[in-house]
Amino acid sequence: MTETVPSTTAVGAPTLDDGYARDLDGLYVPWRPSPAPAPAAVRLNTELADDLGIDPRWLGSPEALAVFSGSVIPDGTRPIAQAYAGHQFGGFVPMLGDGRAALLGEVIDRGGRRRDIALKGSGATPFSRGGDGKAALGPVLREYLLGEAMHALGIPTTRALAAVRTGETVFRDAGPVPGAVLTRVASSHLRVGTFEFAVRREGVIDRLADYAIARHYPEAADAADPYLALLRAVVEAQARLIADWMGVGFIHGVMNTDNTTISGETIDYGPCAFLEAYDPRTVFSSIDHGGRYAFGNQPAIMQWNLSRFAETLVGLSAQLPGPNGEPKGPDAVIEEMIEVLNGFAGRYAELRNRNLADKLGLDDPDPTLTEGFLTLLETRGADHTGAFRALSAIPARLAAVDSAGAEAPVTGPTTDRVDDPADALRTILGPGDTAALDAWLADWTAALGDAPDRLRARTAAMQAVNPIYIPRNHLVEEALTAATAGDTQPFTALLDVLADPWTERPGLDRYATAAPVEVTACYRTFCGT
Template identity: 55%
Template sequence: MTAATEIAFENTFVRDLEGLYQPWDAAPAPEPRLVLLNEALAHQLGLDPAVLRTPEGLGLLTGTAVPESATTVAQAYAGHQFGNYSPRLGDGRALLVGELVAPDGQRRDLHLKGSGRTPFARGGDGKAPLGPMLREYVISEAMHALGVPTTRSLAVVATGEHVMRERGPEPGALLARTASSHLRVGTFQFAAATGDTDVLRRLADHAIARHHPSCAGTDQPYLELFRRVVEAQAALIAQWMHIGFVHGVMNTDNMTISGETIDYGPCAFLDAHDPGAVYSSIDQGGRYAYGNQPGIAQWNLARFGEALLPLLADDQDEAIRLATEVLEGFADRYLAARDDGYRVKLGLPEGFDAKPVLEDLATLLAQQKPDHTLFFRRLASAARGDEGPVRALFDDPSTADDWLASWRAAGPDADAMDRVNPIYVPRNHLVESALGAAVADGDLEPLQWLLQVLAHPYEERAGYERFAQPAGPDAPPFTTFCGT
């Protein structure tokens, strides 16, 4: 059994990108206690769960006793937050421990959230409450089970101290998460703002080597990097829209170069299908509403393109022309991914001209606002001849009849639909109830049940009916908070 102190980390981020981080140590965790451990992920990373449960393992998961091979740093980045540029953000309450090379050869960051104030802290205490860390664990692992590219959660560790928030003192905790990397659009914005093209070039070369190595052999590797990130984000946002996921805080520092979903603060899943749905307490203007996500993604990518301009061409006008040409491809990429995904969700054959069906469906859903997840799941019953369950989702079932008739005429494949339309998603009321029990009462059983259900989102099982149901019409409006 390898001790935690002998776990081998690599540090290519630190090696390659001096100037884009600050070496830093985690704050003490007075009485660390393991709350959740993702044993399956630990095995995938080549880590022994038994070791992670030891005092040495807790030292690693809290950053208070890391192996000699690790170099803990706070990463620097800038970003547009709600459209306003902040030149210095960075990991204000998080640390990169290092990189693990898993048995399958994949390189993954180990990153700690809630590990104390760093030089990038912006007035906060650098700590994290237990509830939001458990929430990120639940949602990120649910996203993984749904097949959406995402950071993943390895462990949640209670620190043994309390942190003060608006609602009073709350138990403190850290989240240990993994990612292909934590490079963001905001990382490139920070590098570009230094005015040092060498720093920007080293960052771009690092991103290419880490995520898109085939770019290195092209005539214009940095333009090709931009193209690959545009393509990855177009595909990602389409997946968000398919499952009714609302990120809630799509700032440029929350958009990855890898194309993974990152930072599950004020996020939520749709109950009623509503393009204007906003769940974040801080998004007063609805900038990051469900229906706005594709446009915001393109806006964020424009900021990425701006940061890359010095690498694209010596002449700025030519650089702008090249970047604009790539950026304009986002819409086509996104729409193709969106429509193809919906075609599959509707069980329609490949090559079928689904555009009229999809256009009419978008209008129907926006006007009538049925439950997003149940609508697509119950369509399989309609494909088998029983339209009752899906019609019951509409206040006036007759409003769906014309669309259902035109869709059924295409001969949808019900079995194929069941494979791609989840029955279980992280319903907001279920997540909050499970978190409440865990934080207030120390009762992890509801959370464990929820995690077990969400790990198999496409397999409908008897006795789990309540996990598929929305909160109901009398439930209060759902609001999320970022936990800082």
């Protein structure tokens, strides 16, 4: 294991604020992380450090290593373990909380945004429920890798500032494995589950809601009903997030309310995975026996989670004056909130359709074309990412064929085709109904138009939204297995590839290729706790 940044003379730890601890007494317990016996850096995120206003030279110092392993608490810092509840697979658990995490504090980044800095895997807390509170190296590196991949894809996410080996051995089902701590950065760790915990305790929910508004949606404070405005803002943020997930084939795997942020960031990369063969019923999580969190169920589950969030705000809104100056009362508030919640499906559909139109290079959403292509993918079990990327190249190839004065045979019997611009797509789709594919291609190319300059521009636009490199599940497992055994090179190589998911580079074909069908068929993910 080697550090990404050599150790240097410390230039000063960042100043951490304690706004959450200061303002939200009753939603945490003061708690110190457990010290690590022999900390060693595995990966340090200098790009994120700079964004946070943290000097990269300090990030590579022995002092930083001590802080990020939980061994040293910076002066003036008040680490805490946050309390929250949550609905897990539909059942309510009144007490969850940070069972293996500690919030060190907050920094104001270079953009003026408040960001949490927390340690994950730093030892048992009062919320550990019998667990050891530690994290294994594999799950720590999974969260590091997936967070950085999602960030590169432009999807809101928590990120990792550091991954540090502790020098301890932890015991899991697979046996003894190296222990590690992840330093996680988030816009906040406020969850729907935080609100579910607060509403059941007197005098807390109003402070929490006002804090969330001030931190994430300050414009809501000026609304006639700030809490309804907060709900509306969170609905919008989560509609955008789920549309983003669906666009790249991301499956979270455990969309409990305690894993649903108020900020609209992806959080808690446990049994997550990426879709390969397109099928809305796809489930990889070993604990999702009924398919509750299957790929295609994610929009409906998020709406369900948001309904649980809305329930925590009813009492606050009900006390506010209505049109007649009297308190609105719960009945009126529930009616208003149902209207907002019902708007989620329409807003998500709008965003999803726009995303699919962009992925297909269309000026406007066309449900017939988008659903037709997804049906082709599903019936043939085709690779989601590879098919959209192959489709992206076709407009420019059509332009090249047109410019050369030759025909572009994207319809008709396969045996009649010569230099078909759609050959790469046909290869990914595999054998199937040739007539159905030819008919879809004919309709799609007609919608694109035939102006060469416009076709080339469409390919550029499509390739900007259709990644070539995603965290292929088998490559993630390969990298984590090697790192656990002491070889971080595959992890580093995969991380470097995923830092630019849009640009095709020579020698990286294996990173753009789906796993063999037999591998995907038996692939399962685990929570990593």
